Amino acid sequence: MSLLNAISISSSGITSQRQRIETIVSNLANARTTRTPQGGPYRRQEVVFETTAVGRTRPFAEELEARVGEPMGVRVSELRVDGQPPQMAYDPDHPDANEQGYVAFPNVNPVEESVNLISAARAFEANVTAVTVSQRLIERSLDLGRL
Amino acid sequence: MSTSGGVGGPELASMEGVLDFLAERQRAITSNLANVDTPGYQALDVRFRQQLDDLLEGWRLVQTSKDHFQSEFPETSAIEWAPIPGLVDGPDGNNVELDRELLAMTLNRLRFQMAIQGVTGHLRAIRTAIREGQ
Numbered sequence: 001m002s003l004l005n006a007i008s009i010s011s012s013g014i015t016s017q018r019q020r021i022e023t024i025v026s027n028l029a030n031a032r033t034t035r036t037p038q039g040g041p042y043r044r045q046e047v048v049f050e051t052t053a054v055g056r057t058r059p060f061a062e063e064l065e066a067r068v069g070e071p072m073g074v075r076v077s078e079l080r081v082d083g084q085p086p087q088m089a090y091d092p093d094h095p096d097a098n099e100q101g102y103v104a105f106p107n108v109n110p111v112e113e114s115v116n117l118i119s120a121a122r123a124f125e126a127n128v129t130a131v132t133v134s135q136r137l138i139e140r141s142l143d144l145g146r147l
Numbered sequence: 148m149s150t151s152g153g154v155g156g157p158e159l160a161s162m163e164g165v166l167d168f169l170a171e172r173q174r175a176i177t178s179n180l181a182n183v184d185t186p187g188y189q190a191l192d193v194r195f196r197q198q199l200d201d202l203l204e205g206w207r208l209v210q211t212s213k214d215h216f217q218s219e220f221p222e223t224s225a226i227e228w229a230p231i232p233g234l235v236d237g238p239d240g241n242n243v244e245l246d247r248e249l250l251a252m253t254l255n256r257l258r259f260q261m262a263i264q265g266v267t268g269h270l271r272a273i274r275t276a277i278r279e280g281q
Binding site (some may be wrong): 002005010013016048049074115119120121122126129133134141144 | 167169170171173174175176177180181182183185186191203228233248256259260266267268
């Protein structure tokens with residue numbers, strides 16, 4: 001039933017946006033982390049989204065034009081480390097300062113991360129709303145059986 | 148595609164076609180919402196292959212005789228996925244507009260409710276006709 005597939009699609013959106021939110025929160029929490037077990041400052045991370053088939057996709061018609069695909073879900077294909085260099089700041093008294101007195105701070109821009117967080121939260125909520133709507137459509141369809 | 152076995156006549160089959168169409172549109176909307184941040188993803192919608200969307204918008208029963216209404220609605224198999232006109236690609240190649248999709252989902256839901264009421268009314272009329280015929 002296509003509406004059940006719709007719920008699977010929305011569910012994949014919820015999961016993916018949640019992973020994105022967790023990544024952004026990690027970036028924000030570590031925006032000033034100058035020391036990590038791997039050595040050096042925290043490195044900014046980002047998720048990479050990719051369209052993916054979810055559930056059972058029903059073949060739709062004889063010929064499908066290829067301008068768009070068919071309804072698909074989404075998944076995180078990669079947790080990518082940002083390749084931008086760390087931000088250097090002069091602070092010779094800092095315990096992690098180098099010989100020249102500079103400290104390597106994470107390549108995290110809190111303003112940019114906050115904007116991304118708002119965007120991810122909105123997308124997350126939209127997918128949750130979609131689940132509720134699909135569920136209601138199914139329930140109303142079932143009501144047809146009980147007049 | 149008619150699951151009612153023809154008992155409701157062509158009118159019921161047409162109404163089922165409406166419900167199928169609207170269900171597939173909901174599926175298209177969920178795909179757009181799930182991929183609102185996917186690079187390169189193009190938003191999609193449903194439409195009828197023969198460009199008969201206006202039939203859905205201005206759908207009305209045509210009275211062909213004093214006692215008989217004829218509804219015309221394309222078959223479900225004539226549905227296809229199509230790009231949405233008027234959208235602009237962002238820097239990552241994604242053209243989904245979150246607000247447009249949310250509004251479309253609201254309108255779709257209302258149309259679905261209207262179609263359900265149409266089917267319910269039709270089935271009740273059949274049931275009444277059966278009872279009164281006994």
